[in-house]
Amino acid sequence: DIPTLSSLYKLKRLLPASSTVSGASSAYNDKICVIRTDITKLEVDAIVNAANESLLGGGGVDGAIHRAAGDGLYYECEKLDGCKTGDAKITNGYELPCKKVIHTVGPVYWSTKKKGMHTGLLQSCYRRSLDLAAENGCKSIAFSALSTGVYGYPSGEAAHTAIGEVKKWLDTDDKADKLDHIIFCNFMEKDEDAYYEWLPKYFPSA
Ligand code: AR6
Numbered sequence: 001d002i003p004t005l006s007s008l009y010k011l012k013r014l015l016p017a018s019s020t021v022s023g024a025s026s027a028y029n030d031k032i033c034v035i036r037t038d039i040t041k042l043e044v045d046a047i048v049n050a051a052n053e054s055l056l057g058g059g060g061v062d063g064a065i066h067r068a069a070g071d072g073l074y075y076e077c078e079k080l081d082g083c084k085t086g087d088a089k090i091t092n093g094y095e096l097p098c099k100k101v102i103h104t105v106g107p108v109y110w111s112t113k114k115k116g117m118h119t120g121l122l123q124s125c126y127r128r129s130l131d132l133a134a135e136n137g138c139k140s141i142a143f144s145a146l147s148t149g150v151y152g153y154p155s156g157e158a159a160h161t162a163i164g165e166v167k168k169w170l171d172t173d174d175k176a177d178k179l180d181h182i183i184f185c186n187f188m189e190k191d192e193d194a195y196y197e198w199l200p201k202y203f204p205s206a
């Protein structure tokens with residue numbers, strides 16, 4: 001399947017002028033996009049952080065988001081009383097170019113897999129994040145590849161679960177028409193490759 005590039009123009013408008021959208025970036029059905037870039041640079045309404053239960057920052061994308069957002073984000077997170085795995089909480093974006101940050105806590109792959117809970121928890125992260133975005137007036141949301149770094153989720157399995165759950169939400173949720181752009185923002189090539197494999201299976205090119 002060759003993905004359509006019909007809404008690459010729209011996607012570029014969501015990015016700062018200085019950033020480049022590589023030719024490999026693709027847009028699906030005008031609503032779903034996959035890109036590879038630093039999520040802290042995106043001028044979208046909401047970016048989704050792969051946080052931990054403390055919500056007080058860490059390494060990986062969480063560290064990058066807290067560094068770029070500045071202390072204001074930390075102080076707001078301190079008041080949130082943490083977040084359970086599979087759940088999500090929303091804050092302002094502070095010095096980030098996005099308006100809101102949705103902090104969700106993905107499952108640690110091996111420990112949750114032993115209990116057969118990994119898929120349900122990762123699905124819940126995507127669903128809760130989409131709910132919060134729609135409930136808070138966000139029209140565009142960019143997801144980092146939740147749980148695929150320190151938390152050890154295999155890229156292909158994570159992409160399959162992420163895309164499947166987003167598709168299900170779009171097909172069934174009353175709030176689905178509130179979101180105009182859902183962007184899967186990867187950082188590593190292996191994760192981007194997984195999205196190219198799975199996206200056309202759920203969102204065939206128009
Ligand atoms: N922009 C976009 N994606 C990024 C960026 C970035 N700037 N930096 C890393 N990634 P991880 P997890 C990708 O480890 O597995 C933290 O310490 C990265 O390549 O950030 O959910 C938290 O505090 C990977 O694909 O999150 C938790 O303790 C994806 O982001 C723990 O790590 C997620 O990798 C959460 O682990």
